Amino acid sequence: MSGKKGEKKLYYHGLKEQKKLDVSRLKYLSILISVIGVAVLLVAAQSAQAPLVRVSDVYGNYLMNYAVVRINGTVVTVPYVSQTGGKLGLTFTVDDGTGQIDVRVYSPLADEMIRRGLVPFPGDEITAEVQLRVRETYTYSMLQYLDGLNFRSKLYSDNPPIVKSLNANMSGSYVAVEGIVTEFSNVSSGYLMTVDTGDSLVSVLVPRVLLVFNNLSVKVGDTLYAPGIVYLYKGTSPEIVVRNLTQLSITPIEEAPLVPIGEAPNYPGMVMAVEGTLAGITYENGRYVLTLTDGSSYLDALVPREVLASLNPFNASSESTVKVAGRMGDDGRLVAAYLEVVSPVNPEFRPIGTLTIDMRGSLVVMKGNIEEVDRIGSNLKLVIDDGTGRMDVFIPSATLAELSNETLAQLKVGLGVEVGGYLEEYRGRLEVVVYTGEGIRALGEPLPPEEIELPRVTADELADYEGQLVDFAGSIDGLTYANGTYYLTVDGVKASLPREALLNLNPLEAGTGSQVVVRGLVAGENLVKGENLTIEVPIAPIPLRPDEVTVEMRGELVEVVGRVTDVANLSGNLKIVVCELPVFVPRSTANELTYVPAKGDLVRIGGYVEIYRDEPEVVLFNPASIQRVEETGPREGTVSELANATEPLLLTVTWDSISYQKPDYALTFHDSTGSATLLVERSLLPNPLGAGTGSELRIVADPLSGRITSLNVTRAKPSPLVRTGSIDLSMKGKTVAVNGTVSSVFTLGSNLKLTVDDGSGGIAVFIPGGANLSVRKGQSVTVAGYVDEYNGEAEVIVYDLDAVVIGEEPVEGIEEITVSELPDATGKVNLTVTWDGLSYDNGYVMKVHDSTGSAELSVSRELLPDPREAGTGSRLRITYDADAGEVVSITVVEAVPAEELRTGDVTLDLLGETVVVEGTITDVYTGSTFVKLTIDDGSGELVVFIPKSVAQPDLSEGQTVRVAGYVAEYKGTVEVIPYRADCIEVR
Structure with a gap:
């Protein structure tokens, strides 16, 4: 009800209700009309062109941002290619006369443009429909589709003219160049090459855009034919920009025919290769000149530094065989673009002092310590010293640019460097030009002096090295001084030396014959101007007594040892007298002495022998060659x-x-x-x-x-008692004893001269200082001395007055008897006998004999001689008391020391004989009346029986003892019995 009431309000009162209309079909009609309208508009838009604009009107105009417009103009830049994330980008610049604007093309459109060869190059006239991007300081455009790019004209020719050089007036023309590639660089814009046409150098660029989907192989030395557009790089430098790879022609340098050096000048304009020995390098107008030779002909090759830099002077010397390729010029010189070492000859480091001006152009390597570092513009100059000389080193800026920062940081004064390059003369001085970065090796530390090597030559080889610095090796003959210069004679050759160098020679350590090396300049086959001296094999001199130095030793190096007797200062020079020998110390040496001897000092002095006032003297030239000898115990x-x-x-x-x-x-x-x-x-x-x-x-x-x-x-070995008549000059220097009667007496000043005769013939006896001796004719004497010669005859010289024993004058009642007469003798008698043996039977018993028989005589132990001096076999003079039956005294007439035996060699066959033995104690037994030892020297054990009556030292196992005594037997065991305490020695 309520709804109906509401509807009624929609109508005015009194009106009739109208018939209802159906509008559902109208919506379909409206959609159709809309579609038709859009289609019409689309067709109209496709057939319409974007507006043609001037660059100056749109550049920086924010109202035109994203606007689609057309521009007409000339391409003025080489297309630039970028790749980001695997995607290509392409950029070129267009100039329409009012301004310039960049046109960008992005992938995949850029890929298609490159593949289809639609990339614009400088000089091309184009119309491009683009979308604008206006930024605060920069305006650019983007190509949206390929049909939006139209070429009104392309700068291109199928048969471009070949040119020998470029200039700015050629800009925008299409030409070709043909020549040898002397430089090659892979830069951001593409491959940049320098081509030598024979007349000039031309730059050629193969843009990166042509290399995106194509490979190109080209290198220095190749012959290149390249057509393209003449483009002014940075608006001033003309270069050829290649736009079509199919027109590019490359002939590899390896394919250049090899032409003999002598025939090469006959083919001007021909690309060729030659091989020869490197004869020299010089510099001429921005290029280096390499001179090659085949032994008979020579050829000059003009080589850019970049090509020459491939010749590493540390790997190839001037004797190396190289191959050079390029185009023969009209002047008979090869314009080279390629160099290869075919047969390298390793260089040797040359001492700077051996390099001479006639070696100019040669490749050399040397090393030394940096003395100076100077910047000369963009170049660098070093001065290096290797101990043999100084050398200037010139490093051009191009070479300098190749050195690492580490190398540059080590090119400092005091540090070592190795240098390779060619020799050049600059302002009258020799210098090394380093043409490649590989020619400098910074060592980072000073170069030791021993690193410098010179030719090592002997005296026979000097003539072959005249004018050169060498290491002259040989043996010292002597030393002299003349006109302010020292001359060391080595194997017959004089080598002059400054005093500073001579100080390396200390005659106390190295004398005549020492092996030395003299570094110096060969002035002739007999003279070397020395700079330094090295002692290689010193031979210590034999010390001489001062009186052994003679004038015949002039120039020899000597060492003298003796006591100083005088020291004097002679106007700054020093004179030292050793015993009677003068030693001269020059002022320069005297000022450097750290020890000046005093009178009475025992000294060692080394120097050379000189003659002064016809007498020898020693010249001390080294302050270290005088030393005090400390007098210590022996x-x-x-x-x-x-x-x-x-x-x-x-x-x-x-x-x-x-x-x-x-x-x-x-x-x-x-x-x-x-x-x-x-x-x-x-x-x-x-x-x-x-x-x-x-x-x-x-x-x-x-x-x-x-x-x-x-x-x-x-x-001790007593002098033997000999017959006076048997002494002759064959015994000269030997000591003898004689016993006889004085037949003549002469006093000669304080001396005494006798004639003594024992019945075999007289002998002269001279006794110095013996004038006070009471010797009378007819007396018996026993004397001992040495045999000497006087007036061609032998005589005995008695040097010790105690060796003169004067006998009593003959007295009745004491007679000389023989052994056979002994049983009938009474009282005291004298016997001259030979001692045969010793035994003990309630006392010591000596067995003796003479020519008449033998006997056994009782003797006190105290009278027995020391067996080490006179043992069995000795001749003795015995005074015997026949009534008491005992020996009264014993005098050794001719001593025979006891024989020294090994312990294992002492047997019972030697019973009674005296012996000397030595061995290690292996056992000690102490009895109540004796001490018994067992000793062994490795040959067998031996018993030593020591009676308590013979005092002995403390003895123990392990000690070594030396024993002298007689051989005895106890219960079948052999033993040695010493009868004197001093005959037992503990070693």
Whole structure:
């Protein structure tokens, strides 16, 4: 009800209700009309063109942002390709005369444009329908579809003219260039090459857009034919931009025919290769000139630095064979673009001092320490020194650019460097030009002096090196001084040396014969101007006594040892007298002495022998060649060490002979290592009756003075008693004893001269200082001395007055008897007998004999001689008390020391004989009245029986003892019995 009432209100009162209309079909009609309208509009839009605009009207106009417009103009840039996320982008610039605007093309449209060859290049006239993008400072456009790009004209020619050079007036023309690629760079815009046409260098760019879907192989040295558009890079530098790879032609340099050097100039304009030995390098107008030779012909090749840089001077020297390829010029020189080392010859580091101006153009390598570093514009100059000389090193800016920052940081003064390049002359001075970055090696530390190597030559080879710096090796002959210069003679060749270099020679360490190396300039086959001296194999000189230096030794290096007797200052020079030998010290050396000797010092001095006022003197040129000899106690040594020793030696020797050398005596002696003769004062000589020649001595020998300063007898051998008539000159120097009657007496000043005769013939006896001896004619004497010569005859020299024993004058009642007369003798009698053996039977019993028989005589132990000096076999003079039946005294007439035997060699066959044995104690047994030892020297055990009456040292197992005694037997066991306490020595 209510709804109906509402409807009624829609009508005015009194109106009749109208017929209802059906409008459902009208909606379909409206949709149809809309579709038709849109279609009409679309057709109209497709047939309409975007408005043609001027760049200046739209550039920076925000109202035109996203507007689609058309632009007409000329392409003025090389198309630039970018790749981001694997998608290509392409950009080129169009100029319509009112301004320039970039046109961008994005993938996939850019890919299609490149594949279809629709990329615009500089000089092309185009119309492009683009959508604008207006930014605050930059306006650019985007190509929406390929049909929106129309070429009104393309800069292109199927047969472009070939040009030899480019200039700015050629901009926008289409030309071709043909030549050799001398430089190649892969830059962001593409492949940039430098082509040598023979007349000039032309830049060629293959844009990156042509390389997106194509490969191109080209390298330095290849021959290139390249057509393209002349484009002004950065508005000034003309270059050819290739727009079609199919027109590009490349001939690899390897295919260039090889032409003999002598024929190459006959083919101007031809691309060729030549091979030859590198004869030299110079620089000319921005290019290097390589001179090649085949041994008979020469050819110059003009080479850019980039090509020459492939020649590493550390890998190939001037003697190397190289291949060079390029185009032959009209002037007969090859314009090279390719270089290859065919047969390298390894270079050797050359000392700077050996490089001369006639080597200009040669490839060299050297090393040294940097002395100076200077910037010359964009170039760098070094001065290096290798100890043999200094050299300028020029590093051009192009080479400098190739050096790493690490290398550049180490090119500092004081650090070492290795340099390779060619020699050039600049303002009269030799220099090395480093044309490649590989020619500099910074070492980062100073170069040691020993790294420098020079030719090592001998005296026979000097003539081949005249004018060159060498290391001259040989042996020292001597040293001289003349006109302010020292001359060291080496293998007969004089080498002048500055004093500073000569200080490397210390004559106390290196004398004549030492192996040395003189570094210097060869001035001739007999003269080297030395700069330095190295001692390679020093040979220590033999120390000389001052009196051994003679004028014949002039120039020789010597070492003198002796005591300083005088020191004097002569106007700054120093004069030192050693014994009687003058030593001259020049002022320059004297000022550097750290030790100036004083009178009385024992010194070692080294120098060379010079002659001053017809006498020898030693010149001391090195302040280190004078030393004080510390006088210390003697050390144990051998005779062989005397030749080189400087300190006293303690020697155990055997005395061989003696002679007189005023005012002393000369003793000759030996040990197992050699023999020697030294002086000795008479007061040190032993009494020859007890110890003569053949005795074992313990001496202190001073090798510096040539003297014996101490002498002790360790094993005495009495001088043998010989018949006076048997002494002759064959015994000269030997000591002897004689016993006889004085037949003549002469006093000669303080001396005494006798004639002694024992019935076999007289012998002259000279006794120095013996004038006060009470010797009368007819007396018996026993004397001992050495045999010498006087007026061609032998005589005995008695040097010790204690060796003169004057007998009593003949007294009735004491007679000389023989052994056979002994049973009938009474009282005291004298016997001269040979000792045969010793035994013990409630006392000691000696067995003796002479030519008439043998006997056994009781003897007190105290009278028995030391068996080490006179044992069984010795001739004895015995005074015997026939009534008491015992020996009263014993005098050794001719001593025979006991034989030294191995412990295992002592047998019962030696019963009674005296022996000397030495061995290690293996057992000790102490009885109530004796001590019994068992000793062994490795040959077998031996028992030593020591009676308690013979005092002995403390003995224990492991000790080594030396025992002298007689051989006895106890219950079938052999043993040795010492009868003197001093005959038991513990070693």
